[in-house]
Each structure stands twice: as C-alpha cells, then as structure tokens.
Amino acid sequence: MLSCGFATSVWAQTSIKLGYTGIADFAAGFVAKDKGFFAKHGLDVDFVQIAINSNIPAALLSDSVQVGGPTPTVFLQAVAGGLDLVAIAGTTVTSKSIKGVGVVAKTGEPIKSAHDFEGKVVGVPGIGASLQVLFRQWMKEKGADASKVRFVEVSFPTMNDVLKAGTVDAVVTASPMMDQIIGTGTGYNVASFLSELPEGKPTMLYSTTREWAVSHPTEVVAFRTALAEAASYVESHQDETRQIIGNYIKLPPAALQHVEIAPPAPVLAAAQIYWWIQVMQGQNMLETFPADKELVP
Template sequence: MRSLRFRSIVAASVALLAASTLSACGGDDDSSGNSKGLENGGKMTVAILGVVDGAGAQIAQQKGLFKAEGLDVNLKIVAKSTDALPALMKGDVGVIGGANLSTFIAANDAGQMHLKVIGEAATLTPNMMSVLVKPDSPIKEPKDLEGKKVAVVIPNNIQVLTMNAILRAKNVDPTKVKYTPVPFAQMGPALEKGDVDAVHVLEPFLSDIQKKQGARSVLDGGSDPVKGVPVSGYVSTKEWTDKHPKEAAAFQRALFKAQALAASDRKQVESVLPTYAKIAPDVAKVITLPGYPTSLNATRISRVVDLMKAQPGLLKNNPDVNSILFTPQASQ
C-alpha cells in the first residue's frame, strides 16, 4: 500500500510540474578551486518550499555563497516537497530544500528511491509550529482534538509524527485525530470556512492565521518530547550525488555557511523571508524561527526514524541512517 501511495503521489505531481516547468563535514573554504570540475558551469535547480525552513538556501543565494562555490543555482518555489519528486527522480532537479524528512525516509525504506540527505533545513523550536483553532472553537485543550479534523500537509509526515508524540505524552489518543491533507497556504481559509476543526501549521503561516483570524493555539508543536527534532532537510538521490559529487559537496558547503548566518543572526532570515515566502517585513520580524543546523548529524536524523518506528506500518526495515547521509570525499 505504501508503495502504491508513493507512486500515485509521483504520478499526480508529473502533470503539475509539466504545467509549471523547475555531514558531518564542511570541507575546504578555498573558493578559488571549488568551481573546478563542476559540470555545466555548476548549474543546478533546487526546488524549495516557501516557508521558514528554506531560509538557508535563500540566504546562500542572496549572499553569493553558492556563486562563491562555483554554483549557478536556480531556486524554484514549490507548494510541497512531493510536487518536485518527479523532477528529482529524473535528475532535472538536483536537490529539494525544506523537504519533509519522514516522507523521503519512508520512500527510501519502500525502495522507491535511493535517498541522500545533503543537509538539515530546520529543527523544531517552541511555538514555531502549533495547532490552531478558531477563537470561538469548543476545542480548549489537546484532549479535545480527539475525533476532530486537523489539517496537515501530508498524512504521516513529520507534522503528524511529532504531534502524535506530543499527544501521547499528554495522554491523548492520536489514533482518534482525523488528519486531513491541506497545503499550508490553504490552511487559513480551510479553518475560516470550517472545512477543518484545527490546523497544524508552521511559520510564517502560523502568525498570519493568528493575526487575521485571532486563532488560538491549543498545542505547541515544538514542545517536548520533540523539541530539536529536524523537521525538514535538503534531499537528493544517490544517483544524482554519485553523478555530481562536486556539485553536491559545493552545495553542502554553501548551505552550512548560510545556515550558520541564519542561526546566529535573525535579521539574515528576516531579510529573505519577504522575497520568497509571501510574508510582509513587519510579520517577518515577529514570527518564531526554527533552529538552523550547521552540520549533518546522524543522531538528530535518528530521532526522526524513532518517531517513524512509533507509527505502525510506516517502516518495514530499520533504516541505516548513516547510509542516507551525503558525505563528500576529501578530494571534493
């Protein structure tokens, strides 16, 4: 069943893409030699979500960090990471940024792709992702979510896995929550019209919905026991990284530098959000930001796998986390 679902996602996404046309180590910082050996002038397309998770790539582009590594990167915004799957599998897209890690780990486990994680995009921080309800909603606490429709982007994605872990910690039965797929950009209207009872949404959409609707938070999606879990990453395929090892390594170096800027200086993130996330500068200044990892860490990724293991039927094997992490060779 999981295999069929994955293939259906890919098939459905092909039409959309056709209509719209797309670590642990850092390496040497000698940009004078980084561009040597890069194919096609270092050109590569990166599909990326218009959410806070993608700030690292946007900063790398704005600050010329990709260019300094010899890369000519085309960033293409997509509504959700699975929209870019067909192009990733074909090699037309080299990397998907802000990709839901659990979705791609599950696809790798099912044998539908050979996953390589180039970097972590964002880790959970308190209140960067929350379950919102209308101001007059009868839902007052997490227990009230049982039997209710809650919007998430993709069923069984990291939103669901982390929320389930929080619910279990609060003695709430997550199997009684009716998760409903809704794109982030449509969660506000869906909540306002009553199509769903609640939305599990992240920034910047979270602050936007709260501001426009006066929505209340009934559950902090970044609280214990999932605080610090990587929710998204920059993913590719083994086929692409094997064929373009220098490009992958150069991308990783630039990304880690950009992530360091994002992690150390909030204004770096604020400056790029309005350019790609459709968010006003005044809102960008007040939203809650995620953590921006500056390395690729197997222990952190293992926390995602552990959450997946807690979801019956999501994994059939015990994934070797190190095997899915992209580690460049010293010569690159």
Template sequence: MKHLAFALTGGLMLALSTPALAQKIRVGCTSSADCGTAMIAVDQGIFEKHGLDVEMTRIALNSNIPPALLSNSLEIGGPTSSVFLQAVDGGLDLVAVAGASVMHEATNQGTVAVIRDGVTIDSAKDFVGKKVGVPGFGAYIHILFNRYLMAGGVDPAQVNMVETSFPSMPDVIRTGAVDAVASGGPTVQRILSSGTGHLGPRFVAELGGDAPIIFYAATRQWAEANPEAVAKFQQAIAEAAALAASDREVVIASVAKFTEQNPDLVRATPPSKYVAELTTDGLGWWLELMQKQGLLQGSVDPGKLIVAAP
C-alpha cells in the same frame, strides 16, 4: 601567420579569463523558513560564489518532494526527516546532502495547533472527531502531532486529518473547512493577524526534541554523479548557516521573499535554528519515533543515508 598567431593567443587568453559556467541546480522547498539557508545562499550570492546557479521552487506539500527528485524535476529538495525516511523505506534511493533546520526551544514553541474561532480545543482529547489540516501526510508536523495525540491517549485515527498546504491554511480556517491546523512559522502569524483563529496546544513544546526538521536531499544517482556540486552545495549551506546565526534580518528578508510573506510576520515568528551538519543520531531519533507509529515497514540504516561533507 602573425594574424593567426595573434588570434589564437587572444582566443586562449579569453578562454582562460572567462569563468566556467556555473552548474544549474533546482532546489525545491515548501513555504516555510526551514530552507532559510538555501534562500540566503541565493539572495546573498553565496551559491554563485561557489560556482552554482541555484533556482528555488516552492513546493505545495512536503510529501511531493521525493517524487519530484525521482522524476528529475528537482536536483535537491528539502523534505522533512519523516518524509525522507518514509520515501527511503518505500524503496526510493535518496541521500541527505546537507542539514537545514533543527528542532530547538523557540521553534518547538512556535509549532502549534491554530484553532478556528468558535471551536474550543485545549487538550489532545479535544481533537477527537475534529477536522485538522496538516502540511503533508508523513511530514514533520504530522508525525509530531500524532506523537502528541498518542501521548495524550488519543488514537490519531480518531482525528480527521486532511493535507493542507501552508499557503492555504489561513483560507481553510477562515472558511470553516477545518476546525484547526497544525502549523508553524509565518503561517501561524498570518492566521492570528487575520483574526479568524487562535492558539491551541503547543504540541511540540509539550514533548520537546532537538532532531533535524528538514535537510537537503537528492537521489543517490545524482549525488554520486555530481560529487563536486554536492561539495560546493554543502560549503555554501554551511556559510549561509553561519550568516543566519549572526544576522537575523538577513534571514527575515530571504524567508519573506521566498514565501511571499510580510517581513513583519516573519519577524514575529520564532527564529529557526540552522545546522549544516547531519548526524546519524538525528535520523535515528526519527526512526524510533516513526517505528512506534507503525510508519516504517522495513529496516533503514541511517549510516548509509548521509553524504559526508568534504
């Protein structure tokens, strides 16, 4: 009996001293710096500290993220605001669980059209009849490029746009498959450093804005079934955003690792601004812009789409 009591006591002590298994969460983002806070939270052990086991996956096109959430291939993804709103408008029951990157002066300057050498494009009207690669139809850059064209008196239908993932942009410029790409982040530096393209219009900076670029989203079903995991994720992202604001080198290291880019190219890229908190005003800005472009069929209430932080 003494041996049994000792075994039971020892087993209880072992159970009490063994930490609970971290909850597994798969997070999907494209090869850009916009999900930098999740990258940092993985590399710096912030997710682990909050009891989460997060695995990040690169997604080729931003428009692939909502279907991946719906099919349970991902628990959380980083869609652009426009992709998220179009998915919700189309009937997908998604919610925003945390903020990621927002538009600001530096990234607005860095989101540009890169023109293939030998092609001249200086204004919106010069894009008429040209073939332009965009990183996902309905994605942030695509919508803002349309906004630029329309402000310049050009119907976007007059431009031949094709979906082109960030990693493939240097190749499609080099081979002449497109006349230009609408891009941002380290991809721009890769093209410029290769000597096959040059800077064209800074189409976002010309019009400005401070709305969210991307945020972290999940299905409503998953978020409601996992409120503790959502709260821990929000706390970790807020901590990573604070670290990113104070240490640029941490951002560079994590972005370079996830995107498989040279750190010097990431360093030469305008820094992203990360804000963990989401507001209905930011989503409202996108709703108005997309409605003007005829990209939404119904009425979307931003107040029902944000999971509040604890």
C-alpha cells in the same frame, strides 16, 4: 556584493533546481542564494516552490529538481518504498526555544488540550509529513488518541483560507504561516508542541538521489559549505534574513516582521534520522526499513 576573491567560480557554476515548501526552515538556503554563498562555491541554485511536501521525492526522481527539502518522514517513507534517496544536509532541528511550530485552532472552536482534538478535522501540510507525525507523538505523550483525529492534507499557502472557511477545525503549521493565521484573527495557538518534544531532531532535510550525489561529489561538498556559511550569517542578521524569507514566501509585511527563525543546523548525522525511524515505527508508519541503507553519504 560578491568579492573579487571568488568571482572566478561564477564561470563554472553548476545549475541546481531546489524544491522547497513555504516555511522558514529553509532560511539558510534562501540566504545562501540571495547573499551569494551558493554562487561563491560554484552553484547556480534556483528555488522551485512545491505546494505539498510529499510530492518532493517524485520531483527528485523525475529530475524536475536535483535537490529537494522533504520532511524526514516523507524522505524515509520514500526510501522504504524503494526510492534510492540520500540526505545531504539539514535545515533546522527541534528545540525547546522554538514557538513558531504548533497546532492552531479556528477562532471560536473550544479546543484547549490534546484530548480536545479527538473527533476533530485537522489539516496537515502532508499526510505522513513530519509535522503530522510530531503532532501525533505530542498527542500520545499527553495521553490523547490521535487515531480519533481525521487528518486532511492542506498546503501551507492555503491554510489560512481553509481554516477561515471552516473546512477544518485546526491546522498543524509553522512560521510564517502560523504568524499570519494568528495575526489575521483566523485562529489561535493551542500548543507550540515542538517545544515539548526532544531537542536536536531534524525538522527538514536537503535530499537528492543517490545517483546525483555520487556523480556530483564536488557539488555536494559545495552545497554543504555554502549552507554552513549562510547559517552563520542567519544567526547574526535576523532582521535581514526575515526580509530574504519574504522573497520566497509571500507574506504581508506585518506578518513577516514576526517570523520566528529557528537556529539553522545544516550539519546532519545519520543518528538524527534514525530517531525518526523509531518514532515512525511506533506509529506503524514503517513496517520494515532497509538496515543497510547509507542515508547520509
């Protein structure tokens, strides 16, 4: 229960619709909502699930949501395309310890290495999304040619069914969907490639329009503070956090018990985003990028 110490903030709450996709990276946000950290700091946050991550910038622009959780690549492509977005917080970062992000092949497919994906159809949660970019980077570092892979967009909730149907040969996915696919026998993990890439790079961002951030400075600070408090709670309450994740991502109880919770990292620095710019330019995804843009206000 919320303590009386911050009950007065409830009377002056700012309503925020927050667009997210169905992955556990948003665990600290879910906890901030369910455990009252957002409410404590005067925010009434309503989570709105968006199937395809690349649709989040448009939702922000239309004010369907005021804050969204795009991948860094979706965020940067939107900015490069002229949308005036900013990043106000992080979710999680890459880490050698994370095994719950990887590429899962359909059971029966003879895929064992990066080279085996050449000529295959691989489902990704968004064309140009971070997981696709990181997968291509992993293939490149393994000496394989990602240009020989046919990528198709598959939303997280449909990955198990699409893989089972044989529409794709593999999917690039993350916990908890990764756990469900493997747990049901639909697929097997070929590589947890995130553990083989540089550490400390943001996997998802909390973003908004610059106009909203400038006109709501108090809310931005409150949002960051609530996430920081929730992050500390996540680290010391892993089992409860898994149950809270289940309120936002529908999974069988058995799969939910095995969801990997990456260390939350709500504090975001501009330098972390600029690493992504370099990677994307190396994959010919960003021809030019406005150097004077303040990405993290």
